[in-house]
Amino acid sequence: MTLSAPVRGQPSPLRAMIDFYLTMMRTAIQTQFQYxxxxxxxxxxxxxxxxxxxxxxxxxxxxxxxxxxxxxxxGFAAYYIVWTLVRNVNIxxxxxxxxxxxREGQLSGQLLRPLHPIHYDIAEFAGGxxxxxxxxxxxxxxxxxxxxxxxxxxxxxxxxFFPAIVGAYLIRTMNLWLLGMVTFWTTRGxxxxxxxxMAELLLSGRLVPLQLMPGWVxxxxxxxxxxxTFFFPIEVLVGHPSSASLLIGLGMQVFWTAVGAGLxxxxxxxxxxxxxAVGN
Amino acid sequence: xxxxxxxxxxSTLSRTFFVPEREAGLRAAxxxxxxxxxxxxPAVDAISFEIKPGEIVGFLGPNGAGKTTTLKMLSGLLYxxxxxxxxxxxxxxxxxxxFLSGITLVMGNRSQLxxxxxxxxxxxxxxxxxxxxxxxxxxxxxxxxxxxxxxxIVRKPVRNLSLGERMKVEMVGSxxxxxxxxxxxxxxxxxxxxxxxxxxxxxxxxNRRYGATVxxxxxxxADVVALCRRVIVIHHGRVLFDGDLAALSDRFxxxxxxxxxxxxxxxxxxxxxxxxxxxxxRAKLRVARAEVSxxxxxxxxxxxxxxxxxxxxxxEDVIELVFAHEATA
Numbered sequence: 001m002t003l004s005a006p007v008r009g010q011p012s013p014l015r016a017m018i019d020f021y022l023t024m025m026r027t028a029i030q031t032q033f034q035y036x037x038x039x040x041x042x043x044x045x046x047x048x049x050x051x052x053x054x055x056x057x058x059x060x061x062x063x064x065x066x067x068x069x070x071x072x073x074x075g076f077a078a079y080y081i082v083w084t085l086v087r088n089v090n091i092x093x094x095x096x097x098x099x100x101x102x103r104e105g106q107l108s109g110q111l112l113r114p115l116h117p118i119h120y121d122i123a124e125f126a127g128g129x130x131x132x133x134x135x136x137x138x139x140x141x142x143x144x145x146x147x148x149x150x151x152x153x154x155x156x157x158x159x160x161f162f163p164a165i166v167g168a169y170l171i172r173t174m175n176l177w178l179l180g181m182v183t184f185w186t187t188r189g190x191x192x193x194x195x196x197x198m199a200e201l202l203l204s205g206r207l208v209p210l211q212l213m214p215g216w217v218x219x220x221x222x223x224x225x226x227x228x229t230f231f232f233p234i235e236v237l238v239g240h241p242s243s244a245s246l247l248i249g250l251g252m253q254v255f256w257t258a259v260g261a262g263l264x265x266x267x268x269x270x271x272x273x274x275x276x277a278v279g280n
Numbered sequence: 281x282x283x284x285x286x287x288x289x290x291s292t293l294s295r296t297f298f299v300p301e302r303e304a305g306l307r308a309a310x311x312x313x314x315x316x317x318x319x320x321x322p323a324v325d326a327i328s329f330e331i332k333p334g335e336i337v338g339f340l341g342p343n344g345a346g347k348t349t350t351l352k353m354l355s356g357l358l359y360x361x362x363x364x365x366x367x368x369x370x371x372x373x374x375x376x377x378x379f380l381s382g383i384t385l386v387m388g389n390r391s392q393l394x395x396x397x398x399x400x401x402x403x404x405x406x407x408x409x410x411x412x413x414x415x416x417x418x419x420x421x422x423x424x425x426x427x428x429x430x431x432x433i434v435r436k437p438v439r440n441l442s443l444g445e446r447m448k449v450e451m452v453g454s455x456x457x458x459x460x461x462x463x464x465x466x467x468x469x470x471x472x473x474x475x476x477x478x479x480x481x482x483x484x485x486x487n488r489r490y491g492a493t494v495x496x497x498x499x500x501x502a503d504v505v506a507l508c509r510r511v512i513v514i515h516h517g518r519v520l521f522d523g524d525l526a527a528l529s530d531r532f533x534x535x536x537x538x539x540x541x542x543x544x545x546x547x548x549x550x551x552x553x554x555x556x557x558x559x560x561x562r563a564k565l566r567v568a569r570a571e572v573s574x575x576x577x578x579x580x581x582x583x584x585x586x587x588x589x590x591x592x593x594x595x596e597d598v599i600e601l602v603f604a605h606e607a608t609a
Contacts, residue, residue: 016411023408027394027401034396034437108357109392113409114380273359273373276297 020115021123028127043135047084047143053207054080054147069211074150078238079209081143086233087206088132089165092173093121095193098180103187107275118264122173129169157237160246164233167253172229174260181264184271199224205231225256286366287461287493288331288354293363294517295324295349323349325517326363333460336487336494338508338525340599346517347497348387351463354495355385367461381410384459388469391438391450399434399441399449403456410457417456424452428482444475451482462486464496468503480506501595513602520602529592532601536572537591538565543584552579561586 011019032039057080058073066072071079101107110117143149179196182189201207203217204226210218221227232249235241241249301319302312324346331337341347352358354365356372356379365372370379393402407417425431428448433441441449447467455462464483468476480503487494487507498504504511504525511528513521521528538553541562549555552575553567567575572590579585592598 011411016408019411020408023405027397027405030401031394031396105390108352108385109390111357111375112355112380112383112385112392114377115409276358 017119020119021126024120024123025127025130028124029130032128032131039131040135043088043132043139046087047139050080050084050087051143053083054143057208058147069209071209071211072150074148075238076209077143077147077149078151079234081140081147081149082234082237083206083230084143085133085136085140086165086168086230088136089129090168090172090229091129091132092125092169092176093180094176095180095183095190098183099187099190102183102275111272111275116268118173118177118268121177122170125173126169151238152240153237154240156243156246157240160250161233161236163250164236164253167250167257168229168233170257171225171253171260174257174264175225175229177264178260178267181267181271184274200226200229203227204229205234209234225260228253228256285332286330287333287335287368288329288495289364289366290330290350290354291328291364292326293324293328293350293353293365294322294326294361295346295353295358296361297321297323322517324353324360327514327517327519328363329512329519329522331493331495333493334487334491335510336483336496336507338504338511339495339497339514340504340511341497341514342603345514347514348465349517350514351385351465351495351497355383355463356380357385381457382459383461383463384454384457385463386450386454386465386467388447388466391446393438393446393450393453395439396437398436399430399438399453402438402453403434406453406456412457420456420458421452424455427485428452428478444471444478447471447475447479448482451479455486458490460490460492462492462494462496464494464498466498467496468498468500476500476502483507501599505595513599515603520605525595526592528595528602529598530569532605533593533598534569534601535566535593536569537593538567538572538576538579539563539587539589539591540565540579540583540585541587543586547583 054077057068057071057076061068061071061073061076067075107117110120175196176193179193180189182192202213203221203224205221206226210221210227210231213221221231228249232253236246236249297320298318299321300312301317302308327346327350339347339350349358353360354367354372356375359373367379368382370376370382372379393399394405403417403421406412407414412420425434428451430445430448430452433445434449434452438446438449451467462483467483468479471479483494483496484507486492494507496503496507509524511521511523511525512519513528521531523531537556539562540549543561545561549558549563549565553565553571555563556566557564565575576588576590579588
């Protein structure tokens, strides 16, 4: 028997891609199950950031007659409890990870396979999130009991929330892939990531709800990708946006995902030539 | 030879790395901020060769010779600085789906399996990545598991496997898509002798069964002797020898070894050749290749010989001679 061609099936590219995503997500979920306790510890550590914001702002709200810029203590509690859920979902592969995988030659295994490496990252992190979100639910219940958030959920908000957090995840994936690919040229690409995080803290609603920022900052935020990765999905659930605002928000998410994907496609072709596969 | 008859075609292929360098110390570190020096290191320097479909070729050379860099260029991981490579008609650096679906690169020091999960889960992931039909996948998976005798370990997390076990399941994972060209970089590295033999015989069996083309690097000459009729020797990025393994000795080893067992323990042997070893009645002589027949005849006629064999020098010694020849050339 000799090989005339590699053996492959004939599924359509879309079916094959869905199959890959589901299989990779299952694999990631199984991996997360291997380290249940460690995952829970990471999660508890991650909750520290929003709890600090929450305590600070609810305290300020109470000392200012019950609200700040129209947001009540219960409103802040709702904002940061949903914030944590959104944060769980929009965590992606960082430039620190990129430094590791390029320095150690870990990218080689993915480059040898007939699939763009970005699909591994998207699918693997998406699978991991299933576990993270499930583990977060008891924490969310605990935070709800302690901080008594004011939730006024609408059916439309609940329906739009899912695509909105997926959009947030995809925009952040593209953005951090673009930053990560800088590592092909310089071994310390993560320094740029710190600048990105600073901009994200101020312009995304990550540090404070955007209503608390000056008007000109809010205006700038509308035209940058950051707002659509934190503030928009949170507001979908807790802010009673109009149908038009929801449509605009989803549209902006599609726009920034498409821009990011286009830039990733362009930069990847130029970057991968610089890969030296060291350490492997 | 045209592309139709070669699975691997390499023509004046080169790869140069530009490496920053400076003297040790703070002063040099500060100086490098203003004037950064780089040195061009030609890892592979205009090499050319062809490999026919179904051939197993040993790719030999010392550390840093350019073997792994060449394999990385042929598998599409590295862009060449100049020259051309084609693997079953594809330019590797373009990394097209059909190309990547038809090759595999196995590195003895690197795992591509999911560390925390049983190997079976990684195999399933590979099925999805390579778009294998379920029945093809299961048939091939089970066949490879049987060939490598790993049925009892594929359900254990990869992190719990020994080095040898990991290499065997790595082989299964790398061959599920039935690649037609295998680039194997030290596949027996760190394995014990039994495991080396098992992996070695598997590579031979895979080649026979599927007609796959294999380019193999190994520091274990037993791998090369067992699998490769043809070797390419590379040093300092350049090809020093490309031909039959047997011809390597003829060209570079100017001597052969005569093992002789004598009836007389005190028989003088210095006049026949260089006495490499003498242990009672047995002795090992190094004799010029052109003189072997004559010396053997003299021994048989002049001494009471119980046994006499003539051997090629060990392949390790021949390879050393090739490098020494290059150094003095």
